[in-house]
Amino acid sequence: AKQQGRDRVCFFDPAMQQAATERLQLENDLHDALTRGELELYLQPQVDAQGRTVAAEALMRWRHPTKGLVNPGAFIPLAEETGLIVAMGDWMLQRACAMLRRLDDAGLPIEISVNVSARQLREADFVARLQRILGEEGVFASRLTLEITESMLLTDADQVVARLYALHRTGVKLSIDDFGTGYSSMTYLKQLPLHEIKIDRAFVDGLPDDANDSTITRAILGLARDFGLQVVAEGVETDAQAERLRALGCPRMQGYLFGRPQPAEHYLRQWLGH
Numbered sequence: 001a002k003q004q005g006r007d008r009v010c011f012f013d014p015a016m017q018q019a020a021t022e023r024l025q026l027e028n029d030l031h032d033a034l035t036r037g038e039l040e041l042y043l044q045p046q047v048d049a050q051g052r053t054v055a056a057e058a059l060m061r062w063r064h065p066t067k068g069l070v071n072p073g074a075f076i077p078l079a080e081e082t083g084l085i086v087a088m089g090d091w092m093l094q095r096a097c098a099m100l101r102r103l104d105d106a107g108l109p110i111e112i113s114v115n116v117s118a119r120q121l122r123e124a125d126f127v128a129r130l131q132r133i134l135g136e137e138g139v140f141a142s143r144l145t146l147e148i149t150e151s152m153l154l155t156d157a158d159q160v161v162a163r164l165y166a167l168h169r170t171g172v173k174l175s176i177d178d179f180g181t182g183y184s185s186m187t188y189l190k191q192l193p194l195h196e197i198k199i200d201r202a203f204v205d206g207l208p209d210d211a212n213d214s215t216i217t218r219a220i221l222g223l224a225r226d227f228g229l230q231v232v233a234e235g236v237e238t239d240a241q242a243e244r245l246r247a248l249g250c251p252r253m254q255g256y257l258f259g260r261p262q263p264a265e266h267y268l269r270q271w272l273g274h
């Protein structure tokens with residue numbers, strides 16, 4: 001009974017109460033974020049072995065009226081739980097395609113990758129909506145890469161795999177994000193219509209000194225080469241990491257070393273040369 005009493009005291013902990021209130025507040029605010037135009041498209045460049053920008057990852061930011069700029073780690077999980085991610089994901093796809101349109105118009109062959117949540121992917125009309133957005137912006141599907149994670153395949157794998165094949169047929173490219181951190185990465189390589197894998201930052205972090213990270217990175221690059229897949233190493237922060245990755249034959253890199261996530265307009269100006 002004493003134990004129970006302690007638990008109850010713990011439940012009414014004012015700090016927990018405050019956290020719950022804050023979460024509810026954030027959830028209310030998130031409902032309005034889209035309609036109030038508070039979401040922003042940020043981009044982070046991906047460079048080839050010669051250091052040329054060949055693609056960019058689209059990353060969502062929330063310009064909260066009082067909290068300022070909020071990173072996705074603080075609101076994407078909430079958006080997924082509440083289902084708001086579906087509308088927010090549509091917004092992101094639309095903005096990314098509009099950016100591709102502008103890159104096309106400027107003759108810049110830079111591709112864009114967009115993160116897709118399981119919840120979005122499972123929407124019955126996801127493929128149709130994506131095709132409508134591509135059509136409206138007049139963008140070839142092959143200019144767009146969708147980044148998915150292995151965790152999406154943990155439930156209803158058959159359904160998700162079928163959806164990925166439907167997406168593949170539209171011409172969009174599919175990338176596995178955070179590769180190597182999931183459960184059965186290897187089986188997906190032969191099962192899914194993949195174009196690309198992204199080596200998780202967790203492995204890049206230890207380069208060049210950590211022998212295990214070097215071995216894993218080399219193995220992933222070898223697998224990708226054998227399967228004919230594009231590879232992007234994520235979270236490259238130092239010259240030493242980039243040097244090692246280049247030496248291992250990594251074709252693409254992304255990370256603070258080459259550019260932090262910045263408002264899309266910032267990079268557009270840079271790429272256009274003004």
Ligand code: C2E
Nearest residue numbers: 059060071072073076092115116117235236237255256261
């Ligand atoms: P992610 O897809 O793994 O994105 C990469 C994250 O690593 C980004 O965090 C990026 O800012 C950060 N990053 C890039 N380079 C470096 C580096 O050199 N060092 C370090 N330490 N970090 C680096 P961000 O922007 O906070 O996004 C976090 C996560 O939120 C993303 O992880 C992605 O899972 C999710 N996310 C972002 N935008 C969207 C979106 O539009 N839709 C969905 N569903 N998820 C999104």
Ligand code: CA
Nearest residue numbers: 057115147177
């Ligand atoms: Ca990603």
Ligand code: CA
Nearest residue numbers: 177178198234
């Ligand atoms: Ca990632």
Ligand code: CA
Nearest residue numbers: 177178200201
């Ligand atoms: Ca990640």
